[in-house]
Amino acid sequence: xxxxxxxxxxxxxxxxxxxxxxxxxxxxxxxxxxxxxxxxxxxxxxxxxxxxxxxxxxxxxxxxxxxxxxxxxxxxxxxxxxxxxxxxxxxxxxxxxxxxxxxxxxxxxxxxxxxxxxxxxxxxxxxxxxxxxxxxxxxxxxxxxxxxxxxxxxxxxxxxxxxxxxxxxxxxxxxxxxxxxxxxxxxxxxxxxxxxxxxxxxxxxxxxxxxxxxxxxxxxxxxxxxxxxxxxxxxxxxxxxxxxxxxxxxxxxxxxxxxxxxxxxxxxxxxxxxxxxxxxxxxxxxxxxxxxxxxxxxxxxxxxxxxxxxxxxxxxxxxxxxxxxxxxxxxxxxxxxxxxxxxxxxxxxxxxxxxxx
Numbered sequence: 001x002x003x004x005x006x007x008x009x010x011x012x013x014x015x016x017x018x019x020x021x022x023x024x025x026x027x028x029x030x031x032x033x034x035x036x037x038x039x040x041x042x043x044x045x046x047x048x049x050x051x052x053x054x055x056x057x058x059x060x061x062x063x064x065x066x067x068x069x070x071x072x073x074x075x076x077x078x079x080x081x082x083x084x085x086x087x088x089x090x091x092x093x094x095x096x097x098x099x100x101x102x103x104x105x106x107x108x109x110x111x112x113x114x115x116x117x118x119x120x121x122x123x124x125x126x127x128x129x130x131x132x133x134x135x136x137x138x139x140x141x142x143x144x145x146x147x148x149x150x151x152x153x154x155x156x157x158x159x160x161x162x163x164x165x166x167x168x169x170x171x172x173x174x175x176x177x178x179x180x181x182x183x184x185x186x187x188x189x190x191x192x193x194x195x196x197x198x199x200x201x202x203x204x205x206x207x208x209x210x211x212x213x214x215x216x217x218x219x220x221x222x223x224x225x226x227x228x229x230x231x232x233x234x235x236x237x238x239x240x241x242x243x244x245x246x247x248x249x250x251x252x253x254x255x256x257x258x259x260x261x262x263x264x265x266x267x268x269x270x271x272x273x274x275x276x277x278x279x280x281x282x283x284x285x286x287x288x289x290x291x292x293x294x295x296x297x298x299x300x301x302x303x304x305x306x307x308x309x310x311x312x313x314x315x316x317x318x319x320x321x322x323x324x325x326x327x328x329x330x331x332x333x334x335x336x337x338x339x340x341x342x343x344x345x346x347x348x349x350x351x352x353x354x355x356x357x
Contacts, residue, residue: 018042018117020054024074024102024110028053032112041119043089054115057096059087069234070100073276077102077110080276081234083120095124127228134260137253156195160188215247218255218291218355219284225259226282233267235278242285246357250336258329262295262351265326269299269349289357290338296350302342329353 012019018038022029030051039045042057049056058067066084073080079101086096097120103112219241226237263280270278278299285292333340338355 013037018115020115020117021103022054022113022115024113029074029113038117041088041094041117042086057086059091061085061087061093069274069276070098072274073100074113076276077104078276083124083232083234094119095121123228124232127232130228131260134253134256213249213251216250216252216255217245217247218250218293219243219245221252221255222259222282222284225256225263229260229263233263233280235267235270235275235280237263237280237282240281240283242283242291245284245286245291248291248336248355248357250355254332254335258332258353259295261326261329266295266297266299266349269297269301273300275299286357287354290354291357293353293355294350295353296345296348298345298348301344301347301349 012033013035015035015037018041019033019035020031020038021033023032030053031049032051034044034046034049044056058064064084066082069080069082079099081097081099083095083097085093087093097118099116099118101114102110103114105111222239222241226239230237259282263282266278266280278297281294281296283292283294283296285294330340333353333355336355338353340354341352343350343352
């Protein structure tokens, strides 16, 4: 490519990530440059692909929704960052973190697009393994909870069955046995109250489900989670963490679930609005007796009326990127004596969580 100086060419070829340049002045948008890292990443040599469209990396893979974001970015002449599956020359698959940026002439005419490709297969695998482990731990905990609940309820249910059968037998006898019938019904009512009490205990005291509580540093957990999910999240996540933040007593999986649900809500809001760019800000701060955890985004926000709606377990406004996860977050936060509130901003939504120290 004549437009690239020897110095720039040397710099591009010394980069660790794959770099491509596409000529946007031609209808077919052909490649006019690839660096040596791109050759190593994909297995294709420059002489094989220069002059062709980048679609060869898709191979025989089924259509991916991320390609729509690429077309949208090219059409609007904007930057774009996505993660999609690509195929090497040898047929092996890899996850490609692709960043695109337009190159314009002095008269603002679009001339080229530069693409930076990074193999994030290991990071995506790590992310999936982490999410699978978290999901399995939730299932295991729920299984233990259901088993414990079943054991507690089965005894009074058995007693109710026996007393009910006894009442039926009494009803078949003489009228003078009605007193015994009354006693049997009283016992049934007593056992019903036992079940009601068990149900109330399970509902009000989630800790009986044997979730371990530990002293943990929220900042450390936030950094770990963001480092994992950033490879699956195409939007910018900025952290502003209080270095003096104290530890709190919390279940690590519960806090992970809260954070992941809220980040997922912001991501889905951007995607439903077909946003190529988005900003998610996570911050922590120490209050008097609480720590404040804030997650804010510059997405489409929530419609009027939803911001003041009580987020129950099945509360949803999925059209706007807020799902049933918000209700789950509320229940988990209340379990530890905390609170969650939503605040509408000029652009986007802010979720404020207070957790006791």
